[in-house]
Amino acid sequence: MLLDKNTSIHLSCQQFDCDSFETSETETRLKFISRQKTGDVVCPYCLGSHVHVHGSCDAELKDAPVWTGTRQILDVRLHRYHCLDCGKTFMEETCLKYPGTRITPRAANWIRELLRWHMPISAVHEITGIHWETIRNIHLGMMEEALDWRRKELQDKGYRPEYLAVDEFAVHKGHSYATCVMDLVQGDVLWVGEGRSKECFNKFFEEFDLAYLSRRKGNRNGHERLIQHPCGASPSTCGDCL
Numbered sequence: 001m002l003l004d005k006n007t008s009i010h011l012s013c014q015q016f017d018c019d020s021f022e023t024s025e026t027e028t029r030l031k032f033i034s035r036q037k038t039g040d041v042v043c044p045y046c047l048g049s050h051v052h053v054h055g056s057c058d059a060e061l062k063d064a065p066v067w068t069g070t071r072q073i074l075d076v077r078l079h080r081y082h083c084l085d086c087g088k089t090f091m092e093e094t095c096l097k098y099p100g101t102r103i104t105p106r107a108a109n110w111i112r113e114l115l116r117w118h119m120p121i122s123a124v125h126e127i128t129g130i131h132w133e134t135i136r137n138i139h140l141g142m143m144e145e146a147l148d149w150r151r152k153e154l155q156d157k158g159y160r161p162e163y164l165a166v167d168e169f170a171v172h173k174g175h176s177y178a179t180c181v182m183d184l185v186q187g188d189v190l191w192v193g194e195g196r197s198k199e200c201f202n203k204f205f206e207e208f209d210l211a212y213l214s215r216r217k218g219n220r221n222g223h224e225r226l227i228q229h230p231c232g233a234s235p236s237t238c239g240d241c242l
């Protein structure tokens, strides 16, 4: 016969065991203690194995909620180690923490899914209660991943932009401007630079890998004269710059 008093729930993740569990109407808090043995630790600096415990620190990590309207927090106690081979100290690695943040990987996935549907950062912050700077950094990481994926896809196809357009747009509510160069065929933005002056646009020729382009054509607007920059020739006759 199953008795309530004989039933226990044990939570663990790799070397971490859940030591206590507190819950209220608004918050659930789980405390995790590391059971890692010193003999299993390797110094990340010199790869030496002669380390000893040099203290500990507590990390408060925001997690995705399990219950509606109740935020979930993990309190994780981590070891600090001292390496006897190189003399450096370092913190214990944990899979419970999303790199560079104070949230769990599960909370990061929650944010990524909300952002994937083009939800504004302010709305994601309101839903999750997680600091907007953390959400912004995750968003930047997602955009970098998407751009790398796109770059590799075009590279694998051997694609090289042929028709370019240059345009400017206002940023900071019209207090400043930026210039962008686009591939008219695929619609990709190839380069973005601060300002809209000729000097600002000159940076395109310094920063962008021109060998990536197959040839250039202006879009017959005021920027066409800027594309003449590197050698002074018109866009249709210039062949030395590429």
Ligand SMILES: [Zn+2]
Residues within 6 Å of the ligand: 043, 044, 045, 046, 047, 048, 083, 084, 085, 086, 087, 088
């Ligand atoms: Zn070391």
